[in-house]
Amino acid sequence: MTKCVIPIQNNRTRTGAVPVFTEGLYKLADDIYSWMIPNGSWGESNHGLITGRTKSILVDTAWDIKLTNTLLDRIKPVIESKPITTVINTHGDGDHCWGNQLFTEQEIIASTATQQGMYHVKPEMLQLIKKTSVVAQHIPIPRCKHFGQWFNHMLGPYNYKDVKITPATTTFDKELIIQCDDHEVVLFEMETAHTEGDTLVYLPKDEILFSGDILFIQGTPVLWAGTPDNWINALKKIIELKPKVIVPGHGYFTDIAGVQRLIDYWQYVGHHLNKQFILGANPVEAANTIALSNEFKAQGFLQWDAAERILTSATTLYRHWSNAPPSKPSIVKQLKMFSDQAELAVLLSKRS
Ligand SMILES: [Zn+2]
Structure with a gap:
């Protein structure tokens, strides 16, 4: 089980780390x-592939066109006689659907909320931030430099120039069952957690689950839209399904204990952020206090990749708790938040 049948040997991951597992196609x-895709940092998102006798289903495309093309090239031996006829997007983040435009002939399936979420971030905007960060990282003002370094680390390996948002051709709400010849594929839409419309893809016969970004393994989960309670409910749904193999959105395969760790994280972070909110701390103060505490480190959460993402989660939760309008904050506010996040990353790097 989970044997790597097409390994790709790289000395470094896309974002420059030493790989902790081999990139490649694993037979489940x-x-x-x-x-x-090791190690599951920014844009290092996993894909699922379900093949039947005559056709295949791909779960999630990549963050840009080149990477999606490379993926298709590498899995060619498997899909040559059973071409991809359907693509499923587990959610609307670019690193799971910005390769959709290569599938003009295929059916693309996503929940209705995921479909709407695909338009929240524009490729042109990320390309502009990427270009700006290359310059900013050399400016000898700490805030500019940190902002540039942080975004360059995230966006540097990717190219959004040719990306055109390509929506789903089929949408669903709550649940959808499709077939890939003999394989039944069940799509469960979760209440808003990581994003609006997060979808679990489950194969009942094989007891295999593709979780999308409901699971980050050894990486910090980020709450773009929902609440810790909704996220915990989605994690409990995974436990209830009792899958034998769990493919997370980011990171290596995991088991129920790995799912439980995410429940621990959201219980801990949800509780402490709320405590800070009641005390009157702003989101930056709240996130910094928690992430820089000895307790956070003792819990093992500091060791996860990009622990500074707690600030995005704090900002999202504060919007809920302040009854702010559901619309996304302005781009200026978002960039200020990411700049604060880059500052927190610098502080955290001194502690780990
Ligand atoms: Zn992702």
């Missing part, structure tokens, strides 16, 4: 595969 059961 007869006809079922996943393409795993």
Whole structure:
């Protein structure tokens, strides 16, 4: 089980770390595969591949066109005689759907909320931030430099120039069951957690689950839209399904204990952020206090990749708790938040 059948040997991950597992196509059961990308940091998102006798289903495309093309090229031996006829997007973040435009002939399935969420971030905007960060990282003002370094680390390996948002051709709400020849594929839409419309993809016969970004393994989960309670409910749903193999959105395969760790994180972070909110701390103060505490480190959460993402989660939760309008904050406010996050990353790097 989970044997790497097409390994790719790289000395470094896309974002420059030493790989902790091999990139490649892993066979999970007869006809079922996943393409795993170490170590699961920014844009290093996994894909699922379900093959039947005559056709295949791809779960999630990549963050840009080149990477999606490379993926298709590498899995060619498996899909040559059973071409991809359907793509499923687990949610609307670019690193899971910005390769959709390569599938003009195929059906693209996503929840209605995911479909709407695909328009929240524009490729042109990320390309502009990427260009700006290359310059900013050399400016000898700490805030500019940190902002540039942080964004360059995230966006540097990717190219959004040719990306055109390509929406789903089929949308669903709550639940959808499709077939890939003999394989039943069940799509469960969760209440808003990581994003609006997060979808779990489950294969009942093979007991395999593709979780999308409901699961980050050894990486810090980020709450773009929902609440810790909704996220915990989605994690409990995974436990209830009792899958034998769990493919997270980011990171290596995991088991129920790995799912439980995420529940621990959201219980801990949700509780402490709320405590800070009641005390009158702003989101930056709240996130910094928690992430820089000895307790956070003792819990093992500091060791997860990009622990500074707690600030995005804090900002989202504060919007809920302040009954702010559901619309997304302005781009200026978002950039200020990411700049604060880059500052927190610098402080955290001195502690780990
Ligand atoms: Zn992702």
